[in-house]
Structure formats: structure tokens, C-alpha cells
Amino acid sequence: MTRWFRSYWAEEDTWFYFEVDADGWVARQVELQGPLKKPIAAASLAEWGAAQQAGTLGDYEATFGGTAEVPVHEWDGYEPQDLTAAEFETVWLTARAACQASARARSSHGA
Numbered sequence: 001m002t003r004w005f006r007s008y009w010a011e012e013d014t015w016f017y018f019e020v021d022a023d024g025w026v027a028r029q030v031e032l033q034g035p036l037k038k039p040i041a042a043a044s045l046a047e048w049g050a051a052q053q054a055g056t057l058g059d060y061e062a063t064f065g066g067t068a069e070v071p072v073h074e075w076d077g078y079e080p081q082d083l084t085a086a087e088f089e090t091v092w093l094t095a096r097a098a099c100q101a102s103a104r105a106r107s108s109h110g111a
């Protein structure tokens with residue numbers, strides 16, 4: 001069963017939003033940092049794997065970041081706050097758009 005939740009890490013001033021599969025693996029992850037909740041990651045495990053296979057992992061991670069590499073039941077010190085699928089999807093879509101816009105801005109300044 002898929003579940004959605006968020007958790008706050010004070011030491012990083014970051015909200016982490018997760019979509020987790022039945023085995024506890026993160027399928028999608030969003031990170032919002034600072035008081036303005038700036039999106040710094042919006043990664044999908046499936047997309048990450050496809051980028052790795054295609055040899056474009058560096059580009060993917062530069063744009064969207066990555067997902068947690070261990071199942072959630074192995075984490076210490078997090079206090080999950082349940083979300084609905086719709087709540088997660090709203091945050092996901094907003095963060096994805098922001099990550100893509102940041103990547104476009106970086107590439108236009110580097111060109």
C-alpha cells in the first residue's frame with residue numbers, strides 16, 4: 001500500500017515529503033528548504049533508475065535531486081505527518097516545476 005507523509009528536519013530547516021511503497025522504499029521525494037520552503041529536490045526513484053540506465057544520471061540529479069536510499073523503517077528520529085495523495089501531488093507538481101525552472105535558469109546562464 002502506498003502512503004504519503006512529510007517530516008521536518010530542524011537541523012537542515014527542511015521539510016521532506018515522501019511517497020512510500022508497501023516495503024518502505026521512497027518512490028517520490030520532495031525537499032523544501034528554509035522559511036520560504038524553496039524546492040531543492042523533487043525526485044522519482046523510477047526516473048532516477050531510467051536516467052542511470054541512459055547515462056544521464058548527473059543531469060537528472062542536477063535538476064531533480066535524488067530519493068532516500070534506504071527504506072523508511074530504517075530511519076531514526078523522524079516524525080511522519082500523514083498526507084493525502086492529493087496533498088502530496090500538489091507539493092510534487094509545484095516542486096517539479098520549480099526544479100525545472102531552476103535548471104533552465106542555470107543552463108541559460110552557463111551557455
